[in-house]
Amino acid sequence: MVRTSVRNNIRALRFNHDEMTQxxxxxKVGVTRQTIAAIEKQKYSPSLEAAFKIAAVFGEPLDAVFSxxxxxx
Amino acid sequence: MxxxxxxxxxxxxxxxxxxxxxxxFPRAFAVxxxxxxPVKLVVLSIICxxxxxxxxxxxxxxxxxxxxxxxxxxxALFDLKASRNxxxxxxFGLFSLVGHIILSSIPESVxxxxxxxxxxxxxxAVTVSEIAKLGFQxxxxxxxx
Numbered sequence: 001m002v003r004t005s006v007r008n009n010i011r012a013l014r015f016n017h018d019e020m021t022q023x024x025x026x027x028k029v030g031v032t033r034q035t036i037a038a039i040e041k042q043k044y045s046p047s048l049e050a051a052f053k054i055a056a057v058f059g060e061p062l063d064a065v066f067s068x069x070x071x072x073x
Numbered sequence: 074m075x076x077x078x079x080x081x082x083x084x085x086x087x088x089x090x091x092x093x094x095x096x097x098f099p100r101a102f103a104v105x106x107x108x109x110x111p112v113k114l115v116v117l118s119i120i121c122x123x124x125x126x127x128x129x130x131x132x133x134x135x136x137x138x139x140x141x142x143x144x145x146x147x148x149a150l151f152d153l154k155a156s157r158n159x160x161x162x163x164x165f166g167l168f169s170l171v172g173h174i175i176l177s178s179i180p181e182s183v184x185x186x187x188x189x190x191x192x193x194x195x196x197x198a199v200t201v202s203e204i205a206k207l208g209f210q211x212x213x214x215x216x217x218x
Contacts, residue, residue, distance in 0.1 A: 031145040034077045038147065043217030047146050 004045040007067045011040050013058045029053045078141060079148040080214045085132040087207035089125060094200050097121045098193070105189035114189060118196075151213040159206035166198025 014020040022036045029036070029050060038044035039054075046054065055065045097117060104114045170191065177185040186194070 031147070032077050032141070032143065034075060034080075035145050035147045037075065038217050041217070044147055050146060 003042045005068055005070050006045040007042065007069050008039060008065055010036070010054065010065065013060065013065065017058060025054070025057060028057045077144070077148065077214070078136060079144045079152075080211065081136045082133060083207045083210040083214070085136065086129060087204060087211065089128045089132065090200065090204055090207070093121050093125050093128075094197075094204070098197055098200075101193045101196070102190070105187065105193045108187050108189060111189055114193070151210050154213060155206045155209035158209045159202040162205040163198055163202035166201060167195070170194050170198065 010025070014022070014025060022040070023033045026033045026036045030053065031046075031050060035044065035046075035050075039046050039050075051062060051066055055062045058065060100117055101114055104110060104117065173183055174186065174191070176183045
């Protein structure tokens with residue numbers, strides 16, 4: 001499986017927000033549940049707009065949700 | 074089930090198009106090579122188009138009634154990437170056909186194609202590129218890239 005270089009802690013944040021489901025987060029962000037699942041598994045890097053929306057749902061700054069870790073060569 | 078509406082749509086369209094193409098092209102090439110009944114080719118094409126539209130409509134109504142039918146940025150990205158790849162497939166098919174037509178003007182090289190055969194070959198290139206597009210879409214959904 002190819003992993004993106006964009007790491008995130010969405011799963012932990014969901015858990016800390018009343019165990020928010022992927023579907024609830026997806027509805028608030030305006031994407032499908034499968035996209036949230038793919039972002040969590042680092043199989044897909046969200047657009048900047050979607051990343052800001054996700055951070056806004058949790059009331060966190062962007063860098064508290066996402067971080068960039070380039071693959072080591 | 075961990076499959077979006079767009080992926081289900083791609084699967085259905087791929088199967089429907091592949092089956093219709095499998096039925097249509099052998100008959101179309103047979104009619105085109107005989108060259109005596111062009112109306113038969115038109116009738117075949119109309120039948121396939123109508124069947125394809127009906128199957129697609131019914132299938133999409135069914136999958137839309139089973140859940141959410143929205144699409145998002147990931148669907149759009151995979152659609153764009155698959156369309157780009159399909160463009161290469163279409164280009165390869167059309168350039169191959171152009172090459173064949175040019176070569177066929179050289180005596181004793183490759184057999185000449187009739188007008189109807191050229192039309193069917195173009196249609197085949199378009200169909201294969203569409204099948205490739207749907208296949209690439211499904212690949213991207215499965216691979217998650």
